[in-house]
Amino acid sequence: MKRKTQLFLGCLILLLVTVVHGNALAGMVVEQVMKDKDGIPSRVVLYFSDYQFRTDHPEGGLSMIMDFKGDRLVMIDHGSKNYAEVKLSQWEKEVAKQLRKEFARMKKPKERQISVKRTGRTAVINGFSTEQVEIFADNERIEEDWMTRDVEMKEIEKVMDRVARGFSKDFRSEMKEGREIYEKLKPYGYPVLVKDYATSYGLGAIDRVEVKQLEKRDLKDAFFLPPLGYQKVIPESGKKK
DSSP: OHHHHHHHHHHHHHHHHHHTTSOOBTTEEEEEEEEETTOOEEEEEEEEETTEEEEEETTTTEEEEEETTTTEEEEEETTTTEEEEEEHHHHHHHHHHHHHHHHHTSOOOOOOOEEEEEEEEEEEETTEEEEEEEEEETTEEEEEEEEESOSOOSSBSHHHHHHHHHHHTTSHHHHHHHHHHHHHHGGGOEEEEEEEOSOOTTOOOEEEEEEEEEEEOOOOGGGGSOOTTOEEBOTTTOOBO
16 A cells, blocks of 8 residues: 555645646546656546545546545545545645655756747637637746636636645745745636656656546545455555554
8 A cells, every 4th residue: 555655645635736736626526647758658637526626546546535624534445345544734845755765856947938929820629619829938938828718717727825824935936936836827718738848756657648637527426435344554554443
């Protein structure tokens, strides 16, 4: 279970980098495909409902649940039908320690001037009407986003803002650029396709994120609980309860 837990940590870090300037919608399901620089895809399904957030990684048979209402983090291994559950607030502190170590080994990036430019190009991507918006840092193109207004956004960032708050105090400078990109993109809608042309803070292995499907769904609280019949594992010892 320890190896699985480490994989969850890696997935969450990628999600923070990828989604921190995206939108989180209450009662929404987002299916997206991430590709690395070798073009290898991985599918992730994101579920948002009030202050609850779940990610499913079908290829790895893993799920993660972040319940901010109940202060719970649940990591589920569907292959072994085991799950681990810890206090989310305590886990955030542990992740912060891990991130400090990661950032300490990296050269601190200089502050850059961020700007966005509409290109006038439009396309229909996975059924969404989109327009292309390019992002520049000190006049160098670092990203292109295909934005849509087809998505109704009544409740923006409720979940991901709460995720970010757990780390923004310690990593304000590292997250500043991502937050600024989000603020500048927000008027253009929701990013259906993101192409990253720059490696950020050593965590840029994923350079393409594409939303395949997005739908409203009434997600019950039970969806954010471990499946019935799964056994709870104590993370420190690996023993089942």
